[in-house]
Amino acid sequence: MTIANKISRILDYLKRPEKTSHFAKERLQIIIAHERGTRDKPDYLAALQKDLLDVIAKYVAIDKEAVKVDLERKDGYSVLELNVTLPEGL
Amino acid sequence: MTKIIVITSGKGGVGKTTTSASFAVGLASRGFKTAVIDFDIGLRNLDLIMGCERRVVYDFVNVIRNEANLNQALIRDKHIKDLFILPASQTRDKDALTLEGVSTVLDELSKTFDYVVCDSPAGIERGAQLAMYFADSAIVVTNPEVSSVRDSDRMLGLLSSKTKRAEEGREPLTEHLLLTRYSPKRVARGDMLSLSDVNEILAIPLLGVIPESQAVLRASNSGDPVILDKESDAGQAYLDAVGRFLGEKIPHRFIEEKGNWLKRLLNFKEKETV
Numbered sequence: 001m002t003i004a005n006k007i008s009r010i011l012d013y014l015k016r017p018e019k020t021s022h023f024a025k026e027r028l029q030i031i032i033a034h035e036r037g038t039r040d041k042p043d044y045l046a047a048l049q050k051d052l053l054d055v056i057a058k059y060v061a062i063d064k065e066a067v068k069v070d071l072e073r074k075d076g077y078s079v080l081e082l083n084v085t086l087p088e089g090l
Numbered sequence: 091m092t093k094i095i096v097i098t099s100g101k102g103g104v105g106k107t108t109t110s111a112s113f114a115v116g117l118a119s120r121g122f123k124t125a126v127i128d129f130d131i132g133l134r135n136l137d138l139i140m141g142c143e144r145r146v147v148y149d150f151v152n153v154i155r156n157e158a159n160l161n162q163a164l165i166r167d168k169h170i171k172d173l174f175i176l177p178a179s180q181t182r183d184k185d186a187l188t189l190e191g192v193s194t195v196l197d198e199l200s201k202t203f204d205y206v207v208c209d210s211p212a213g214i215e216r217g218a219q220l221a222m223y224f225a226d227s228a229i230v231v232t233n234p235e236v237s238s239v240r241d242s243d244r245m246l247g248l249l250s251s252k253t254k255r256a257e258e259g260r261e262p263l264t265e266h267l268l269l270t271r272y273s274p275k276r277v278a279r280g281d282m283l284s285l286s287d288v289n290e291i292l293a294i295p296l297l298g299v300i301p302e303s304q305a306v307l308r309a310s311n312s313g314d315p316v317i318l319d320k321e322s323d324a325g326q327a328y329l330d331a332v333g334r335f336l337g338e339k340i341p342h343r344f345i346e347e348k349g350n351w352l353k354r355l356l357n358f359k360e361k362e363t364v
Contacts (some may be wrong), residue, residue: 019280039247
C-alpha cells in the first residue's frame with residue numbers, strides 16, 4: 001500500500017458523513033404544502049377535472065395543465081371554480 | 091367540567107401509548123380524577139404499558155354492547171388512587187366501536203372524572219376518528235422523522251374538520267405538539283430534524299420534547315409508565331409536559347446536547363476541520 005493510499009484511507013475515516021436533516025426539512029415543506037392544498041377537497045374533484053379536460057380536448061387542442069378545477073367553501077355555500085386556459089391564436 | 095384529551099399521531103410506533111400512560115399518571119398524581127381509554131380495538135396494549143394486563147375482565151366493547159357496566163370494566167391503577175384504565179377489546183370486529191357507544195361511555199365518565207385521556211390507534215380508520223371526535227384537546231405525538239411529521243400534519247387536518255367541535259362550529263380544540271424520541275446529539279450532527287424545523291413545519295404550540303431514552307423501554311418492560319421513573323430524563327420531560335398542559339410556565343429541557351466543555355471544544359474543532 002502506498003503512503004498516499006494510506007493517507008487517503010485515514011482521511012476517509014475522519015470524514016463525517018454528509019448532513020441529511022436539511023433534505024428532510026425541504027422535502028417535508030414541499031410535500032406538506034402540496035397536501036395542505038388538496039386537503040378537505042372532495043375526491044371527485046380530480047375525476048371531474050379529467051372528464052372536463054376530455055370534453056374540451058374534443059374541440060380544442062389543450063394541454064393537460066390548462067384546466068383547473070377548484071372548490072371553495074364559504075359560510076353556507078360552495079363555489080366550484082373552473083379555469084380553462086385556451087392556447088393562443090384561437 | 092370534564093376535559094377530553096386525544097393522544098394521536100397518524101403514524102404508529104411514535105409513542106402514543108407511552109404518552110397516554112404517562113400523561114394519565116401525571117394528571118392523576120396532581121389529584122385530578124383521570125380515566126385513560128385504549129381505542130386500539132383488536133390490538134390492545136395500553137394495559138401492558140400500565141401494568142394491569144392480568145386484571146382485565148371486561149373491556150370498552152363489552153361496555154358499549156351492554157355486556158358489562160362501566161364500573162365493572164374500569165381498572166383501578168395500582169399506583170395512583172384517582173386513575174382508571176378502560177382497556178380495548180381484542181375482538182377482530184372492526185365495527186365494534188360505534189359513535190353512539192363511545193358518546194355514551196364518555197358522557198358517563200364526564201359525570202365523575204376531571205380528565206379522560208383517549209389513546210388513539212395509528213392510522214386514520216374508525217378507531218382513530220372516534221378517539222378524536224369528542225376531544226377538547228389534542229396532543230399530537232411526533233418523531234423528528236419525515237414520515238411521522240407528514241402523518242402528524244394529516245392528523246392536524248382531520249382534527250380541524252372531523253371532530254364534533256368542528257362540525258358544530260364551536261371553538262376548535264386546542265392542539266399541542268409533543269416531540270418524542272428526540273436526540274440533540276443527532277440534531278447537532280445534522281442527522282435529525284431539529285425542534286425548530288418540526289415546529290416551523292407543523293406550526294402548533296409545543297407542549298414538550300421527550301428525549302430518546304433507555305428509560306422508556308425499561309418502563310414498558312416493567313409495566314410502570316415512564317413518568318414514574320423520576321430520575322430519568324424521559325420521566326422528567328413528561329412531568330414537565332403535564333405541568334405545561336396544566337398552564338404552568340416550565341422552560342423546555344433536553345433540547346440541547348449535553349456534554350462538558352472539553353467535548354464541546356472537540357466538537358468545535360471537528361467542525362472547523364470538516
